[in-house]
Amino acid sequence: xxxxxxxxxxxxxxxxxxxxxxxxxxxxxxxxxxxxxxxxxxxxxxxxxxxxxxxxxxxxxxxxxxxxxxxxxxxxxxxxxxxxxxxxxxxxxxxxxxxxxxxxxxxxxxxxxxxxxxxxxxxxxxxxxxxxxxxxxxxxxxxxxxxxxxxxxxxxxxxxxxxxxxxxxxxxxxxxxxxxxxxxxxxxxxxxxxxxxxxxxxxxxxxxxxxxxxxxxxxxxxxxxxxxxxxxxxxxxxxxxxxxxxxxxxxxxxxxxxxxxxxxxxxxxxxxxxxxxxxxxxxxxxxxxxxxxxxxxxxxxxxxxxxxxxxxxxxxxxxxxxxxxxxxxxxxxxxxxxxxxxxxxxxxxxxxxxxxxxxxxxxxxxxxxxxxxxxxxxxxxxxxxxxxxxxxxxxxxxxxxxxxxxxxxxxxxxxxxxxxxxxxxxxxxxxxxxxxxxxxxxxxxxxxxxxxxxxxxxxxxxxxxxxxx
Numbered sequence: 001x002x003x004x005x006x007x008x009x010x011x012x013x014x015x016x017x018x019x020x021x022x023x024x025x026x027x028x029x030x031x032x033x034x035x036x037x038x039x040x041x042x043x044x045x046x047x048x049x050x051x052x053x054x055x056x057x058x059x060x061x062x063x064x065x066x067x068x069x070x071x072x073x074x075x076x077x078x079x080x081x082x083x084x085x086x087x088x089x090x091x092x093x094x095x096x097x098x099x100x101x102x103x104x105x106x107x108x109x110x111x112x113x114x115x116x117x118x119x120x121x122x123x124x125x126x127x128x129x130x131x132x133x134x135x136x137x138x139x140x141x142x143x144x145x146x147x148x149x150x151x152x153x154x155x156x157x158x159x160x161x162x163x164x165x166x167x168x169x170x171x172x173x174x175x176x177x178x179x180x181x182x183x184x185x186x187x188x189x190x191x192x193x194x195x196x197x198x199x200x201x202x203x204x205x206x207x208x209x210x211x212x213x214x215x216x217x218x219x220x221x222x223x224x225x226x227x228x229x230x231x232x233x234x235x236x237x238x239x240x241x242x243x244x245x246x247x248x249x250x251x252x253x254x255x256x257x258x259x260x261x262x263x264x265x266x267x268x269x270x271x272x273x274x275x276x277x278x279x280x281x282x283x284x285x286x287x288x289x290x291x292x293x294x295x296x297x298x299x300x301x302x303x304x305x306x307x308x309x310x311x312x313x314x315x316x317x318x319x320x321x322x323x324x325x326x327x328x329x330x331x332x333x334x335x336x337x338x339x340x341x342x343x344x345x346x347x348x349x350x351x352x353x354x355x356x357x358x359x360x361x362x363x364x365x366x367x368x369x370x371x372x373x374x375x376x377x378x379x380x381x382x383x384x385x386x387x388x389x390x391x392x393x394x395x396x397x398x399x400x401x402x403x404x405x406x407x408x409x410x411x412x413x414x415x416x417x418x419x420x421x422x423x424x425x426x427x428x429x430x431x432x433x434x435x436x437x438x439x440x441x442x443x444x445x446x447x448x449x450x451x452x453x454x455x456x457x458x459x460x461x462x463x464x465x466x467x468x469x
Contacts, residue, residue, distance in 0.1 A: 002159070005216050035135060037158065038116060050111055053109045070162060075122055075167055091323060093322055122169055125172075152164035174431060185211075185221065191454075199313040201313070218460045247462060254289070255290070257292075258292060260395075264399070273395045273437070307352070318335075394447075396421060
């Protein structure tokens, strides 16, 4: 099974061509189209790219990713191809340029095979909010694949490509990775350019990877990362190639006590996560519980800030400049109103309204300003923990994947899916979900590991150590 770059390279070494590799994935996508992971397969351009890479391999000048076939979340621009962010509001829109992260992979001869389904504008934890239908979890098709990068996680879990890209605003890579049994990595905020990523909440969004192992996540991240003149929020440091090294010394590992004592946590998730901590302790690492007094207010803080940013970012979709336009609207204001009312889904409209409210006169200080202050407290407390510890470990999600419709009627329950992951976005730290456990029915769930800001390489090294134990 071609589920890693190492397996692809073995196939190439045995005489297969990049075109052969691509055809294998195209066949698997066709077999699994009922999963609804792909919104569009770029067969024509992917085949042309594969042929070019085969010619480069024959000439001995192929890039580092020759043979790697990658699916991209439907919120990343790829020149000459459609992008919709899972929304009707961008119906028929075609990208005029390619996102920096995607272009850097193409420059190393990766093949972009298609765009992957997602919750509309990355707003959701189940992939039930896409305008183009829900994505099924390959592990149990009655359950959600997580969100918002559900198509990316499902495609990776089903072996439909070598790796996929997602975006993570509050857990949208790590939560679906937990639900599907894949490796989901969110780098430090500002590590990878957001140029060409359709914005949800600009101070939270971060492009990351879904892979079957840490090695592929490391390779892809080191290629995508680095300064970019089109994104001023990036870390202003030259990017070096990451190497994976096992810890040379015993580590100091923290776990947030309230995460393990949370009311909604599945007892099996708790027990198996605690067992991993006990194993690390038995190997001589220092493992200690720490207090984090802001656990219960992180999700409310996150939703105040992200909806405020969404209200601003999504104002550009007006039915006038591009994308969907209401057919029977006459005049500027009716066109705006009807196009947005018809073009956006219910969850997106809910968040735009909430964001507009918290930014409105009379409520700005009570909500938005206060949330920014709380975010700073969360950042400071997180930094304080990392002064004494190398990593923070918790479950990625309180439970395994839930069935479709189980949380649809209760937005608060759905929002609480992010309770263990959102800290990394509020603080800007790198974090990863590792598929280290299953419940009694064989459904996977992840171990969440967070590192200090900018310490992506050591986090990936420790993650590989955990995966290879």
